[in-house]
Amino acid sequence: MKKALIFLLILITAALAVGCSQQTDSPKADEPTAAPSTQLHTLPPADVEREPEWAPVDCEISLDSNNAVYAESADFLTFALIGSSDEDCALRFKLNDETAAMLKKESAGVDFYLVVNGKPLKGAVTFNDDFTEMTVTGGCSYTEMCALATEIRGL
Numbered sequence: 711m712k713k714a715l716i717f718l719l720i721l722i723t724a725a726l727a728v729g730c731s732q733q734t735d736s737p738k739a740d741e742p743t744a745a746p747s748t749q750l751h752t753l754p755p756a757d758v759e760r761e762p763e764w765a766p767v768d769c770e771i772s773l774d775s776n777n778a779v780y781a782e783s784a785d786f787l788t789f790a791l792i793g794s795s796d797e798d799c800a801l802r803f804k805l806n807d808e809t810a811a812m813l814k815k816e817s818a819g820v821d822f823y824l825v826v827n828g829k830p831l832k833g834a835v836t837f838n839d840d841f842t843e844m845t846v847t848g849g850c851s852y853t854e855m856c857a858l859a860t861e862i863r864g865l
Contacts, residue, residue, distance in 0.1 A: 762790030762791070762792045762802060763790055764788040764789070764790050764804070765788060765789060765790065765859075765862075765863050766788055766863070767783065767786040767787070767788065767789050767803070767862055767863075768862070768863055768864030769783070769826060769827055769861060769862050769863075769864055770783060770826070770827050770828065771783050771786055771824065771825065771826050771827075771862065772824075772825045773785075773822055773823075773824060773825075773835070773844070774822070774823055774824075774825050774830070775820045775821060775822055775823070776821065780809070780812070780813060780816070780820075780822065781805060781809045781813075784806075785805055785806050785808075785809040786803050786804070786805060786806075787803075787804040787805065787806055788803070788804045789801060789802060789803045789804070789859070789862055790802045791855055791856065791859040793852070793855075794852070795852055796851045796852050799847075799850075799851075799852045799855045800845050800846060800847040800855075801824075801845070801846045801855065801858070801859065801862075802843060802844070802845050802846075803843065803844045803845075803846075804842060804843055805841065805842055805843070805844060807842070809841075810840060810841040810842045811841075813837065813841040814840070814841045817837070817841070822835040823835060824846050826858065826861060826862060827861065831846060831849060831850070831858075832848070832849030832850070833846045833847055833848040833849030833850065834846070834847050834848050834849075
């Protein structure tokens with residue numbers, strides 16, 4: 711009886727060893743090897759214009775002309791620094807609706823300039839079609855624009 715029990719245990723152990731062994735899938739000789747799959751990575755196009763990072767205006771700022779002040783600190787909602795080089799950097803401001811409506815009526819033939827903390831800025835001031843956004847370009851290098859943006863944020 712002991713011999714039969716030992717023989718049975720050996721058979722069970724052998725069956726478990728064969729059944730639990732790892733089998734590797736080797737390609738069959740008659741099947742062609744599959745080509746490796748190409749993994750595509752999506753990169754954003756470099757020429758897509760991204761939405762700028764808008765920040766609150768927290769300084770003494772005004773939009774002036776030679777004759778009048780057209781907007782003061784409370785009229786500027788937010789601003790953003792756009793561009794990444796001396797050639798394409800600019801400051802973009804969002805203006806409130808009342809100021810935009812007033813500028814739309816009175817902007818014909820007026821040369822505007824921006825004053826930040828009492829210092830007039832060089833550069834061209836332009837507006838979008840409905841005068842809700844104002845852009846200041848030129849007059850400063852990218853490094854100077856970054857410093858100016860920090861000053862406008864109140865930092």
